[in-house]
Amino acid sequence: MRYILFDIDGTLTADGDGGGAGSAALNHACRDLFGKENGFDSIQKAGKTDLIILKEGFALHGVPYTPENAQAFRDRYLYYLARFVNEDGKRAHSLPGAAELLDALRERADDVAFGLLTGNWSDGARIKLGSVGLAHYFFSNGTRPLGAFGEDAPTRPDLVPIAWKRFRERYGRDAEPGDTAIVGDTPRDIEAAKANGAAAIGVTTGPYSRAQLEAAGADVVLDGIADTQAVLRVLLGGGK
Numbered sequence: 001m002r003y004i005l006f007d008i009d010g011t012l013t014a015d016g017d018g019g020g021a022g023s024a025a026l027n028h029a030c031r032d033l034f035g036k037e038n039g040f041d042s043i044q045k046a047g048k049t050d051l052i053i054l055k056e057g058f059a060l061h062g063v064p065y066t067p068e069n070a071q072a073f074r075d076r077y078l079y080y081l082a083r084f085v086n087e088d089g090k091r092a093h094s095l096p097g098a099a100e101l102l103d104a105l106r107e108r109a110d111d112v113a114f115g116l117l118t119g120n121w122s123d124g125a126r127i128k129l130g131s132v133g134l135a136h137y138f139f140s141n142g143t144r145p146l147g148a149f150g151e152d153a154p155t156r157p158d159l160v161p162i163a164w165k166r167f168r169e170r171y172g173r174d175a176e177p178g179d180t181a182i183v184g185d186t187p188r189d190i191e192a193a194k195a196n197g198a199a200a201i202g203v204t205t206g207p208y209s210r211a212q213l214e215a216a217g218a219d220v221v222l223d224g225i226a227d228t229q230a231v232l233r234v235l236l237g238g239g240k
């Protein structure tokens with residue numbers, strides 16, 4: 001069995017001309033709760049978990065990171081995220097080939113399992129993917145989504161063992177590092193794969209270049225996921 005884990009932002013989806021709904025939602029929650037405009041603009045977000053982004057934002061504005069404060073912020077963020085992605089279609093779009101690739105993987109369900117490895121909270125992941133028609137590949141009613149999410153661990157390398165645990169719970173067999181490929185657009189995705197012995201597949205559809213992803217240790221760097229057959233060869237061939 002092959003196990004494939006996908007990042008979301010910059011890998012399956014990209015921001016539209018109106019900017020990222022996630023960043024806008026963080027700023028709006030910050031304005032509502034902390035009274036600061038554009039309060040999360042200076043925080044570098046690519047590849048970080050929502051938890052770390054939140055903690056950095058709280059520290060920047062001198063707000064104590066308590067469970068109550070975090071919950072209030074998270075609720076506000078999710079409210080705005082859902083509003084922004086649904087109110088106009090240009091906030092995000094799926095990247096070319098995303099649906100075709102996921103269809104192709106689903107057709108191989110006998111020997112391929114796939115899920116998400118994302119810093120987004122699962123609720124945010126569902127909202128973002130739902131807005132571009134990709135949620136149904138990962139979320140279905142009554143089943144826990146495969147993969148790992150922003151609420152599961154503070155940093156990406158720690159998400160990988162959690163994703164393996166969920167594969168094991170679903171399929172009843174252990175996922176091995178050598179059977180796993182992690183696809184993402186930032187050095188943090190690459191580091192998460194390398195730290196766990198999985199194949200690291202970089203894509204240049206996010207903010208980082210081929211050279212930066214190779215420097216981070218990517219086994220393979222692709223221009224994106226548009227060429228379904230070429231991506232499948234990499235993902236199913238062990239990422240070499």
Ligand SMILES: [Mg+2]
Nearest residue numbers: 007009010185
């Ligand atoms: Mg990303």
